[in-house]
Structures are given as C-alpha cells and as structure tokens.
Amino acid sequence: MIKLIFNRGLVALFVLLGALFSVFSINYFLPTDIVDTLLAENATSTEVAENLRKELGLDLPFTKQFSNYLVDLMHGDFGQSAIDGEFVIEKIWTQLPATVVLTVASLLIAVIVGITLGVLAAVHRNTVIDYIARLVGLFGISMPTFWSGILLILIFSISLGWFPAMGSDGWRSVILPAITLGLLGAGFIVRVVRNSMLEVLNEPYILTLRAKGLTEHIVLYRHALKNALIPAITMIGVLLGDFLGGTVVIETVFARQGLGRIVADAITAKDLPIIQGVVFFIAIVYVMINLCIDISYSIIDPRIRSRQVKGG
Amino acid sequence: MQKLETIKTKSVSKLKLKRFSKGILHLEKMMLAAAIFIIAFFIICAIVPHWVAMYSPTKMFPTAILQPPSFKHLFGTDYFGRDVFSLVVYGSKTSLLLGISAVIVGGFIGALIGTLAGYIEGIVDMILMRMIEIIQTIPSVLLALAIAAVLGSSFTNLVIAISVSAIPTYARVMRGQILSIKNRPYILASKSIGMRNSVIFLKHVLPNAYSPLLVMASNGLGMAILTGAGLSFLGLGVVSEIPDWGFLLSQGRNYIAAGWWISTFPGLAIALFVLAVNILGDSLRDQLDPKKRLS
Numbered sequence: 001m002i003k004l005i006f007n008r009g010l011v012a013l014f015v016l017l018g019a020l021f022s023v024f025s026i027n028y029f030l031p032t033d034i035v036d037t038l039l040a041e042n043a044t045s046t047e048v049a050e051n052l053r054k055e056l057g058l059d060l061p062f063t064k065q066f067s068n069y070l071v072d073l074m075h076g077d078f079g080q081s082a083i084d085g086e087f088v089i090e091k092i093w094t095q096l097p098a099t100v101v102l103t104v105a106s107l108l109i110a111v112i113v114g115i116t117l118g119v120l121a122a123v124h125r126n127t128v129i130d131y132i133a134r135l136v137g138l139f140g141i142s143m144p145t146f147w148s149g150i151l152l153i154l155i156f157s158i159s160l161g162w163f164p165a166m167g168s169d170g171w172r173s174v175i176l177p178a179i180t181l182g183l184l185g186a187g188f189i190v191r192v193v194r195n196s197m198l199e200v201l202n203e204p205y206i207l208t209l210r211a212k213g214l215t216e217h218i219v220l221y222r223h224a225l226k227n228a229l230i231p232a233i234t235m236i237g238v239l240l241g242d243f244l245g246g247t248v249v250i251e252t253v254f255a256r257q258g259l260g261r262i263v264a265d266a267i268t269a270k271d272l273p274i275i276q277g278v279v280f281f282i283a284i285v286y287v288m289i290n291l292c293i294d295i296s297y298s299i300i301d302p303r304i305r306s307r308q309v310k311g312g
Numbered sequence: 313m314q315k316l317e318t319i320k321t322k323s324v325s326k327l328k329l330k331r332f333s334k335g336i337l338h339l340e341k342m343m344l345a346a347a348i349f350i351i352a353f354f355i356i357c358a359i360v361p362h363w364v365a366m367y368s369p370t371k372m373f374p375t376a377i378l379q380p381p382s383f384k385h386l387f388g389t390d391y392f393g394r395d396v397f398s399l400v401v402y403g404s405k406t407s408l409l410l411g412i413s414a415v416i417v418g419g420f421i422g423a424l425i426g427t428l429a430g431y432i433e434g435i436v437d438m439i440l441m442r443m444i445e446i447i448q449t450i451p452s453v454l455l456a457l458a459i460a461a462v463l464g465s466s467f468t469n470l471v472i473a474i475s476v477s478a479i480p481t482y483a484r485v486m487r488g489q490i491l492s493i494k495n496r497p498y499i500l501a502s503k504s505i506g507m508r509n510s511v512i513f514l515k516h517v518l519p520n521a522y523s524p525l526l527v528m529a530s531n532g533l534g535m536a537i538l539t540g541a542g543l544s545f546l547g548l549g550v551v552s553e554i555p556d557w558g559f560l561l562s563q564g565r566n567y568i569a570a571g572w573w574i575s576t577f578p579g580l581a582i583a584l585f586v587l588a589v590n591i592l593g594d595s596l597r598d599q600l601d602p603k604k605r606l607s
Contacts, residue, residue, distance in 0.1 A: 011445075018446040026462070131339075138594070142587040144538050146545045146558075147579030150565060154572050241451030248457060249542050253565070263454075264546055267461050279458045283450045 005295055012291045019283055020073070023276065024066055078277035083269055088277030091262050098168045099258035102181070102250070103243045105174050109182025110239060114189025115232060121190065122197030122228075123220060133190050140187015145246055149180040149253040166255035177254045181246055185239045192235045197228040230301055237293040241286045344595050347588035354585050357404040365398035369554050378571045388573035390564065396574060399560055400581050406549075406556035407582070410470055411537035418475030418536070419529050422482025427521075429483070430490030431513065441487070444480045452477035456539050460548040467550050474539050478532055485528055489521040523600045530593030534586040541582050557582050 050059075060068070072079075078088040113136075121133030156176060157165035164173050200206065201224055209219045247260035259278055266274035357364050366386075373385075373393040381388045387396035429440040447455070459473035493499065494517055502512045543549055544558025555563070557578045564575025 015442065015445045015449055018442065019449040022446060023458075138587060138590055142534060142590050143583045144541055144545075144558075144561075144579060144586070146542060147561060147575075147583060150561070150568060150575050150579065154568065154576070158569060158572075242453065245451035245453035245455075245457070248454065249545060252546060263457065267457070267546055267548060270461075272462060275458055275461050279450060279454055282454060286451055287449050 001299075004298060008291055008294055008298075012287050016284060016287050020070070020280065021066065023280070024069060025062070027272075027276065028062060028065065073280070078281055079273040081266075082271050082273050088274055088281075091274070092259065092278060092281055095258050095262055098256060099244070099247050099251070099260065101174055102177055102247060102256070102258060103240070105178035106181035106185060106243055107236070107240065109178055110185025110189055111236065113182065113186040115193055115229070117186070118190045118193025118232070119197055119220075119225060119228070121194045122201065125198065130194075133194060137187050137190040137194070140183050140185075140190065142187075143183070145180050145184055146249050146253050148183060149177065149250060152176045152180060153254070168254075168256040168258070173254070173256070177250050177256060180253075181243055181250055184246070185243065188239060188242075189232055189235055193228060193232050196231045197224065200224045200228045203227075230297055233293060233297050233300075237290045240289050241282075244282045244286060343591055347591035347595075350584055350588040351592065354404050354408060354581070354588075357401045358408045359405075361398075361402045361405065365395075365401040367395045367398045369394065369399045369402040371395070371398075378567070378574075380571070381573055387577040388571060390571070390574045391567055396560075396577055399555065400557070400578050402554045403556045403560055403578065404581065404585075406467075406552065406554070407537055407541060407558070408585075410467065410474070410540040410550070410556070411533050413471045414474035414478065414536040414540065415529050415533045417471055418478035419482050419525065419532065421475065422479040423486045423522075423525055425479065426483040426486025426488075427490055427518075430487040431494065431517070433491075437487075440483070444483050447476065448480045453539060453542065457543060457546065457548065460543050465543070465548045465550060470540060470543060470548070470550060473543065474536050477539070478536065481532070482525065482528060485524055486521065489524055490517060493517050493520050524597075527593050527597040527600065530596055531590055534589040534593070537582065537586055537589075 076089050078092065080087055081091075117133040117136055121130040124130055153165045153176065156162045163176050164170075165176075167173050206219060206224055209223055210216075244259070247258055248263045249260070250256070251258040251260035252264045259282065263275055263278050266272075266278075361369075371394065373389060373395070375393070376385065376389050377393040378391055379385055379389040379393075385395050385397065387400060390396055390399070425440050425444065429437040450458070455477040456473040459476060460470055463469040463472065499512060499516055502516055540549075541556070541558030541561070544556050545562040547562070549556055549559045560578035561575045561582075564571070564573075564578065567574050
C-alpha cells in the first residue's frame with residue numbers, strides 16, 4: 001500500500017515537473033518577454049530594457065533560469081505581476097477562499113443531483129424518470145455556463161430579486177453561481193453514473209444476488225451502487241479541474257472575487273506572469289486532488305489495487 | 313398477504329409508468345431529427361448568412377436602439393441599433409469554423425499520438441503518454457485560456473489553444489482502441505499469412521478503430537464551441553467587424569438590465585447548436601455500440 005502511494009506520488013511529481021518545464025520553455029522561447037510588456041507604454045532605449053532583463057535574471061542561460069524558477073516555486077513564490085509588481089501568491093491567498101466556497105458548493109450540487117438522477121435513471125430505465133435524467137445530462141453539458149449564469153441572473157435577481165446579481169459577500173451570493181456550475185457538473189455525473197449503473201446491473205453477480213433472493217433494495221443500493229460509483233469518483237476529479245478553470249468565466253459573469261477573477265483581470269491587463277502563476281497554482285492543486293482520488297479508489301476497489309501492485 | 317398486495321400495487325404503478333413512457337420514447341427519434349435540422353440550419357447560416365438574415369450585421373438603425381424583439385427585429389436590437397438576429401446569423405461563421413477547425417486539428421493530432429502509442433507500444437508509448445499526462449495537469453479550459461493569452465488571439469492561435477486542450481482525450485481513446493484491436497484473432501491471422509505490417513495497419517487496424525473517434529469528434533465539437541465562445545466571452549476572441557457568439561453575449565451582458573435579448577439570443581444559439589451536436593453524438597454512440605443496440 002505504501003509502495004503504491006509512493007509510486008503514484010512520484011509519477012504525479014514527475015508529470016508536474018514536466019508541465020512546469022514545458023510552460024517555462026514556451027515562455028522562454030517566445031519572441032516577446034515580460035520586459036516588453038513592462039516597457040510597452042513608454043518606449044525606452046534598448047539599454048534600459050537590457051538592464052531590466054539583467055535585474056530580473058532574464059539574461060541567464062536557460063537551465064539557470066529554470067532552476068531559479070523552481071527554487072522560487074518551492075519557496076511559494078509564483079512570480080510577480082508585470083504591472084504593479086505584486087506577488088502572485090499574495091493575490092492567490094486573498095482570493096482563494098471565495099473560489100473554494102464556490103467550488104465546494106457547486107460540487108455538492110453536482111454530486112447530489114448527478115448521482116441521485118443517474119441511479120434513478122438506470123434503475124427505471126426507459127421511463128419518464130430516465131428521460132428527465134438524460135435531458136438534465138444533455139442540457140447540463142450543452143449550456144454554456146456564461147449563458148445559464150446570465151439567465152439565472154435575469155430570472156432570480158432582476159425579475160424576482162431573490163438573490164444578488166453580483167458580488168461575493170454572504171451565502172446568498174454563492175447560490176446562483178453554484179447552481180450554474182453545479183448544473184454543468186450534474187450533467188456530466190448523470191451521464192457517467194447512469195451508464196456505469198446500467199453496466200453493473202448487467203453483471204452476472206447481480207443476477208446471483210437476485211437469485212439468492214435478496215430484496216431489490218439491497219441488490220441496488222448495497223451492491224450495485226458501490227461498484228457503479230467508481231467512474232463517478234474519477235469524474236469528480238476531472239470536474240474539480242473544470243470547476244477551477246470554469247471559475248474564470250463564472251466569477252466574471254457574477255462579478256465575484258476569486259482565483260478566476262485574478263486571471264480574467266490579468267487577461268485584460270495582458271499581465272502574463274499572473275496568468276502563469278495562477279495556472280500553475282491550480283495545476284498543482286488539481287494534480288494533488290487527483291492523486292488523492294487515484295489512491296483512494298485503489299483503496300476502495302480491490303481489483304484496481306491488485307492490478308497496480310502487480311503492474312509496478 | 314399484505315406484502316403481496318404492496319408488491320402488486322407497486323408493479324401496477326410501475327407498469328403504468330412504463331406505458332406512459334412508451335409514448336414519450338419516440339420523442340427520442342424526434343429529438344434526433346430536430347438536432348440534425350438545427351445543425352443543418354446553423355451550417356446554412358455560416359455558409360450563406362445573407363439567405364437567412366434580414367439585415368446586414370453592420371447596419372445600424374439609429375431610430376431603433378435597444379428595441380425588444382418584434383416582427384421587424386426578431387431578436388430585438390442592440391445598443392447600436394443593430395439587428396440581433398442578423399448578428400447571431402452572421403456570428404455563426406466564426407463560432408462554427410473555430411469549433412470545427414479545432415476538432416479536426418485536435419482530433420487528428422490526438423488520434424495520431426494515440427495510434428503511435430498503441431501500435432508501437434514500449435518506449436514510444438511511455439513517452440507519448442507521459443506527454444499527454446503533462447498536458448492534462450492543467451484543466452482544459454484553463455489551458456486553452458493560458459495558450460490564447462500567451463499567443464494572442466488570432467484565429468489560428470485560438471484553434472491551437474482549443475485543440476491542444478482536447479488532444480489528451482482523443483489520444484487516450486485511440487490508444488485504447490488500437491491496443492484492443494491489434495491482438496484480435498483476425499489481425500494475428502493476417503500476420504500469419506505474411507501480410508506486411510503497414511498493410512495490416514492501414515487495411516485492418518485503422519478502419520476498425522476510428523468509429524469511437526467519430527462519436528468523440530461529435531461531442532468534442534460541442535466542447536470546442538463552448539470553449540471558443542468562453543474565450544471570446546473573456547475577451548480573448550478573434551477581433552473582427554462581425555462578432556462571434558461569445559463576444560456578442562459578453563457585450564450584451566453589460567446591458568442585461570436594459571435589454572435581456574442582446575445576450576440571451578446569442579447564448580441560445582450556442583446552447584442549441586451544442587445540444588444538437590451532443591444529441592447527434594449520443595445517437596451515433598448508441599448506433600455504434602452493439603451492446604446498446606441489442607438491448
């Protein structure tokens with residue numbers, strides 16, 4: 001078990017390093033750099049630019065720059081804004097809580113709605129319930145969040161006045177954005193759970209359980225559901241990434257504070273170091289979460305566990 | 313006895329549910345028909361917009377600014393007095409072209425990587441799949457956004473941004489597909505009669521492997537259009553005189569209290585098209601999956 005966790009962790013670390021390396025080298029070989037952005041407005045002599053490059057360590061060889069960058073990262077330094085020189089990590093810490101609240105709330109909605117509907121759809125296959133669930137799935141994955149968000153604002157804020165249209169203070173402001181993202185997630189989860197539940201219900205061991213005379217309730221919820229949920233757990237890991245990325249759009253729609261807001265503002269200001277810093281931060285969080293999910297379902301599912309230990 | 317009663321009533325209600333559902337089920341076919349109709353409609357809009365739109369997208373009606381939907385202006389007018397319906401019709405070209413190009417580029421590269429990894433295996437497989445994992449460390453929307461922000465938003469750069477983030481899914485599916493096919497008996501048989509490797513690959517492996525790719529491309533088109541519109545919404549879209557759906561929507565957002573129609577209709581266009589493409593993808597998958605067809 002420890003060996004498995006160690007192996008997985010090592011692979012995750014390697015992949016993260018690879019991501020850092022590739023993004024870093026793309027930035028390095030790009031024709032324009034941060035100095036060009038900094039000096040864009042006031043066109044100064046090349047001498048000033050060269051001095052600034054030296055100061056920022058941009059004249060060093062590639063390997064040296066990369067290792068400096070890694071050392072900075074390990075000290076929690078994700079770079080500085082090209083506009084006001086503020087540290088990215090400080091921005092992240094002040095904005096993170098709002099994003100975490102939104103992500104957790106959306107995930108809760110997605111999981112509760114998605115799993116309930118998915119299971120019901122599979123159990124009552126080809127009935128109205130199934131049909132509704134499939135529609136929810138289709139609409140969930142098809143509606144652009146920036147549109148469904150605006151629709152919710154139109155209906156519940158502007159027409160009915162139940163929830164605030166924008167801002168991020170108080171629990172009431174979380175509800176509409178969480179529903180928007182939650183619906184997207186629910187769409188994905190419904191489809192996955194329905195499919196996997198249908199597949200599990202066709203397995204011979206379900207027939208055995210039924211032949212044994214167990215009540216339908218126990219067969220469905222104690223035996224089938226457990227196995228059907230494994231793909232859903234993987235899906236949740238992927239969704240977390242979608243949510244963290246999706247907050248860029250949602251936080252713009254609802255004018256909320258958060259990580260996405262930093263990125264959206266940085267796009268408008270063309271502040272690349274900030275975008276890079278936040279994207280890396282999210283990548284690290286995303287990889288860690290998926291590592292935990294990976295390990296957790298190796299623990300849940302003995303088949304995966306034995307396969308992985310054998311495989312290496 | 314009592315238990316038997318409850319079982320009876322339960323099964324009766326279940327039967328009723330089934331009978332009620334049967335009437336609804338043929339809706340599925342209608343939905344597919346509607347989906348194909350919607351897709352065809354938007355493709356016509358993209359190719360020959362002047363057949364569908366009533367006005368030029370750049371024509372302004374100074375006397376009709378921020379008008380709600382009416383017969384003269386089906387989707388109302390915006391803050392410049394432009395006809396929203398015509399804007400949506402003309403905007404379909406950029407949105408659709410972006411999505412389709414991204415799917416073709418991403419699908420081709422992804423399928424190529426997956427095919428190489430699955431067919432050659434060994435060290436090539438390891439290196440390619442690690443590269444795929446590296447791309448996957450960054451959530452796809454965020455990756456597209458970062459690439460678009462770094463490269464700057466031209467049409468080509470947006471295609472790159474959207475397709476790169478879609479490559480991993482195609483590669484993984486294709487790899488799995490090739491791996492499962494290349495060990496099937498008919499491949500071994502062709503090998504044993506001395507067919508050349510390249511012939512086996514082109515004639516027997518590839519034709520059997522591409523069908524899930526079709527399904528993925530269909531659903532991927534939906535994702536690509538959503539991502540493209542999202543980038544445009546955030547201000548990373550292609551700058552042109554004729555705005556695309558995402559940009560229209562983001563512009564309309566500023567006038568949401570004054571005119572709900574400006575952002576609602578471009579969004580509706582995105583949602584409808586993506587929905588149609590997803591319905592098509594689902595039905596393709598059901599058709600191609602023999603297990604589902606039988607049951």
